[in-house]
């Protein structure tokens with residue numbers, strides 16, 4: 001059942017407390033970890049809740065759904081694309097999303113850069129990396145990341161703000177921990193090599209939030225813990 005706003009607030013408070021506790025434990029500043037509300041499959045009210053609670057942004061994993069939802073609400077939030085993006089939808093995504101977190105190929109970089117140029121805008125992006133080497137996940141291979149980053153940094157209409165990953169689904173908590181550690185080390189190494197800050201590390205979902213914060217996440221993408229299960233929807 002979709003929650004009331006009061007229920008949403010209690011859940012968001014709980015998530016924020018979990019982030020804060022993990023920050024205390026790992027000596028991090030809780031203000032460096034942002035909560036992104038994942039509104040996919042939920043009604044436009046989900047974005048309105050997020051805005052009213054004071055969150056900066058919401059995440060959607062499908063272009064069409066995100067575009068339609070955004071058109072149905074005046075919620076004062078930014079919209080981020082967190083799901084796989086096909087090149088033929090790059091133009092629409094560049095026009096309607098404030099940031100695209102799922103850039104994982106040079107082809108997509110080319111399409112997004114051209115679309116951003118046509119729109120006269122600078123598009124913020126994250127590079128999605130398959131840091132857990134999960135055959136079921138999108139994202140660039142770890143070995144291909146330096147080249148992809150180099151190409152991304154050369155695009156005049158894109159601003160690369162960091163990296164994103166999704167941990168493999170596993171009952172072993174070490175898997176998520178290792179995946180997030182890998183992304184963090186990759187970021188640190190590439191930032192040192194290129195001089196690009198790559199400040200954002202988008203990692204962690206409802207099931208692996210603590211491991212992500214411990215590994216240095218700056219943006220946890222949370223759906224289920226805020227809005228409940230997505231039942232029969234994708």
Ligand SMILES: *Cc1c(COP(=O)(O)O)cnc(C)c1O
Pocket residue numbers: 038040061082083166204205206207221222223224225
């Ligand atoms: C759905 C989704 C999330 C949120 O997952 P929950 O387990 O519901 O918190 C986070 N990131 C991506 C890329 C997603 O598609």
